Amino acid sequence: QQQVKQSPQSLIVQKGGISIINCAYENTAFDYFPWYQQFPGKGPALLIAIRPDVSEKKEGRFTISFNKSAKQFSLHIMDSQPGDSATYFCAARSGGTYKYIFGTGTRLKVLA
Amino acid sequence: DGGITQSPKYLFRKEGQNVTLSCEQNLNHDAMYWYRQDPGQGLRLIYYSQIVNDFQKGDIAEGYSVSREKKESFPLTVTSAQKNPTAFYLCASSHGLAGGRTGELFFGEGSRLTVL
Numbered sequence: 625q626q627q628v629k630q631s632p633q634s635l636i637v638q639k640g641g642i643s644i645i646n647c648a649y650e651n652t653a654f655d656y657f658p659w660y661q662q663f664p665g666k667g668p669a670l671l672i673a674i675r676p677d678v679s680e681k682k683e684g685r686f687t688i689s690f691n692k693s694a695k696q697f698s699l700h701i702m703d704s705q706p707g708d709s710a711t712y713f714c715a716a717r718s719g720g721t722y723k724y725i726f727g728t729g730t731r732l733k734v735l736a
Numbered sequence: 737d738g739g740i741t742q743s744p745k746y747l748f749r750k751e752g753q754n755v756t757l758s759c760e761q762n763l764n765h766d767a768m769y770w771y772r773q774d775p776g777q778g779l780r781l782i783y784y785s786q787i788v789n790d791f792q793k794g795d796i797a798e799g800y801s802v803s804r805e806k807k808e809s810f811p812l813t814v815t816s817a818q819k820n821p822t823a824f825y826l827c828a829s830s831h832g833l834a835g836g837r838t839g840e841l842f843f844g845e846g847s848r849l850t851v852l
Contacts, residue, residue, distance in 0.1 A: 630778075633776075656838055656839070658840060658841075660841075660843075665845075665846070666845055666846070667740075667742075667826050667828075667843030667844050667845050667846050668779070668826070668841075668843050669843065670840050670841070670842070673838065673840060713778060713779065715779075717839070720833065722767050722769070722784055722786060722830070722833070722839060723781060723784070723794070724779075724781070724841065726771075726778040726779040726780075727778055728776060728777060728778040729776075729778055
């Protein structure tokens with residue numbers, strides 16, 4: 625129940641295409657859902673985040689879609705660029721706690 | 737510049753030795769965390785601390801120890817009891833959750849530990 629399942633494990637997209645990464649969860653106590661971007665040898669950096677009372681959040685080329693009834697959320701990267709090539713992690717946090725549960729990551733490669 | 741500093745970036749250890757990884761933050765964050773990252777397994781929580789002189793075990797605390805004597809510092813000791821210590825270790829910090837804050841995590845650059 626504490627897991628966050630992330631797919632796909634890896635993704636190859638052409639430059640200018642749309643990258644879509646999906647996550648699913650079971651625990652209805654989760655109240656905050658961030659996405660992190662990590663480049664090789666670096667720490668993850670917060671990309672975008674959403675709370676469950678919102679169905680969609682957009683920041684530039686990055687959009688989170690959230691489906692509370694299905695317990696699923698996804699990251700969409702529009703107009704994908706080679707510089708977006710990185711590993712992306714979804715995460716979820718139980719309400720009122722400091723504990724985050726992370727997905728297993730998606731390695732994205734954008735071809736020039 | 738505000739941020740989280742981890743050291744060393746690379747560390748090699750012989751079996752049976754304890755090693756300590758340093759983590760310092762100047763973001764004035766209340767909470768600090770240690771995560772372990774292994775290929776294909778995401779990030780797993782080792783320990784976290786909400787306030788000075790207090791810390792809680794995460795999901796994989798066995799073989800690790802921490803201290804939180806100062807708000808800015810949260811060192812992690814990997815003991816000889818940790819059976820498979822080779823990994824990438826990430827320190828993070830966040831604001832507390834009071835006042836509706838999201839408590840988003842800010843990560844350091846990581847420390848890669850290799851056991852020889």
